[in-house]
Amino acid sequence: DWIIAMGVHLDEIDAYTEKVNSEIDSLSSDSIIKLLGYIFVVLLLGFVILYLIGNKHLLTSTKSLEKEINIDTLTKASSRRSGEINLNSFFKQFKQTGEGPAIMMMDIDDYKHINDKYGHHVGDMVLTEIVDAIYHIIRNSDQLIRWGGDEFVGIFPGLREEHIIEFGEKLLEGISSLEVLVGNETISITASIGFSYFKDTDIDYSDALKRADEALYLSKEQGKNSVNMLL
Template structure:
């Protein structure tokens, strides 16, 4: 085999190895993003179903001795349209097949099955000839999830100018306005624009048509096209992986530029031209091995740095060693940062303080070991209820602070009501016996007059003690 032929073989091998590594990275990242969407949907739906069930229980108690007319008034008060449009509710007379009340502005008569099909969480309540159906709609929950995913993707960073983007398909047959650009960190100003399968890249290719054809065939594909580099006018070829997320008709895609392969190839050519002895083949084999090893080492180093960064972040989080909640020291930094954010960006947060009613009696009667088990149980339960929508801080003893910066006021109250209801209805089993726990909670938010986060915490603390003075197992709001 001649020197030139040997060079071509090994250059081709280098390109193949590099390309496969890039493709693996793209596919893994897109699939991880889709998994993240699925987990977020399941978590949100579980929380909203719990809140829906709790509201049904309360309505059943209130409506028990009511007349039908009084029940209509109650139902309307409960579900009048709110700014956040959390609840979707219908009330109809099944004898006359007419609507009595609906949260939808332009309601039309629908069957019960049609109504329930629009709800992600749903319950039914009946009173005489009246049937009420209410819950949280798929549309409401999906809008929140899509907004959260958009925020996450906008703030993700990857090597080599890589990023994720999302297009929503509205017509799988293609053509003009076949899709909407939903998320694009490199072209944020174009989010919401319609796309066409006739659109071309800078060399005349039709990447949207290629992508849609591949999605229609296999729901996923790799393809290439030409595009500008991030924050640059330079154009280069990109390798892209796209996959369909059917629940939203989203095509989730990620691409990386391929021009860095030219550098690897040029290096091989320069080295090969210097090899004029009988050791040409051995040196080339050594060079290929070194380059392949280099790719492996780069991958290992990147993984190591990622694990190291993750460990550092976890260390900084500084959790309470007994309960697993965030420590007061770390929690004070979180509250201070949130207070600064409130004053600079006007982004509101809700702060709650709670403690365990009669906790001293638990310690005195059952011992401190049982008290520790109760604290751990409370933290585990509250963290599960909060999910990713709040932070739990152990303030001291059996006092805890909850900081919620992703929820509205109504949603924050609902989450705290859920905590009260859970502990009231789920006794904890200890070796020494069964204990029914209850919490006293105070809720507040940052106010313009506050000089620091400490003022809000004191206000939440006062509200908590007001709950205790009014019989415990209560939530007092001071906003």
Template sequence: YRCSYMKNFVASDFSILIVDYHPENLKLLGNVLVKAGYNLNFATNCQEARQKISHLHPNLILFDLKVAEDNGCGVCHQLQEDLKHQHIPMIFMTVNKERKYLNYNFELGVIDYLQKPFDYEEVLAKVKTHLIIKQKSDELKESEAKLNTIITHLYDGILIIDRDGVVKFANPAAARIFGQPLEALLNHSLGIPILTSDKALLDFIHPNGKLGVAEITVGKTEWQGETVDIICLRDVSDRQKVMEELEVALTKQKELSEELEKQATTDGLTNIYNRRQIMKLAAQEFDRSIRYQHPFSILMMDIDKFKIINDTYGHQIGDRVIIEMVKAVLKNIRKVDILGRLGGDEFMAILPETNQKQAVEVAERICLGMREIEITFEAEIIKVYTSIGVASYSEEIINLEDMISYADKALYQAKRGGRNQFCTV
């Protein structure tokens, strides 16, 4: 059985320093480790050991206990105090089996010991094990250093809290958001209610006294052997402001766009479709009628003797007559029907899914509705009437222009027939 993390172990990636008085020990131990693939360096006294540790930075030190004793374990103390080398693992080689003495050496940073005379299989096993541990420890430290750098300089606030809601870790950004020094946050209870998996917003006071908003995201993770909640606090104060300003700008843009669309498609006086739009919609409805062979009719209308009304009573009364006429027409057509102003007192009504008989009924209703209009001007009552030409789609009609021409002819007939009526052709 081999652990998966040992499969990628390459002995030549590691260097070992052996410190021993006896050249014979150096030779015997060295041969075993070189044969296993390790890079070796040797020292026969503490001074030489210090120099090689400083220059070579070995991954592991095999230290003869006798050498250490003769020098008051100075090298061990030096490694403990030197930040650059204090994590180099040391294995003592000794003939002393007294457990109490060995424990004392462990306090100096010694991680293990090898008994003389050597069991070389044991030597290889312990060397490999402690090098792997060292490698993984270095990787972990490097990872923690990177993570710490990221978290320290992260704009978002990070909190790690235990099951009781007590802060076990906080980064500078979290301290800034809460307006507290880091030490004031650590071991401070946030309370259980904040522990939610949902995203939420938290109001806070900036150090400058301004109200801020933080977005809270909570997730679970493992930290120092226990399940904890990691809370991300993102200061979205500016984002909220930007979003509000963006929303206002988008709303304004939408309103301007709708207003522009309205101005481009509707008549300013009556708020019904203008000539351009009503003709566009009529063309669409005509094409649909041909494609699906559905009935379709249009009404061409104008106000009887409108020029006389306009010249006699003025443009304000003329505008009022047009508005009242539009109200009467809209009152007597369906919601699916479409009304547009072609210009002056001329109007078109589009009647989808409407045959000639049904269109005539609509025209008749409109004429009756117009007769109810009475406009008072200086004690005089002005009556308003309309003439209507009705045209319905048939096989002999080739295009919309033909249909409009038929409706115009019918309108002319209604005028010639005495006005205040409708006609078909």
């Protein structure tokens, strides 16, 4: 009788089993390593995407916050905080180079009367109209700052003393040409302006602002709707 066997002999089973287990272990290790690699790549890609999204959101939020801080919400003029930073920067530059901008102080004539008679909503409208009119006159390099209430500060780099009065009168003309309608009544608006420049004896930018403020009150004393300069 014949016995025909195909496959693995009994005495070779242990060696065959060990070989198969070794191959399985090798395949399992490779699979696990590849799987971990895939997981790592996915996690890394997800982290990069989240980082980019978060960074973009942070940048957008920061710019939005800076804009809110640096811009007066009502009039869209620069905020006082922004103005103080720029004034301080220009004053430091003046101390180094001897060149500084023209500094303006301006307020609206009889603004309290407008608020009392027509209401604060009309007063707000007046401020907005005035800022818009001034922005149509000044340059992009100039800065108009809402200092507080109806008081504004202007920074005008490169504006020479011999052109100050003419420039101030141009601003006054732009303001006085405004006509704010309240019902059937038209409100005429005027302003008073004072100018000054930095001096070598100034301790900080506020010294120039004080002189500009004194020039402003001189304009008030002269009947309002006028411009003066004190050096």
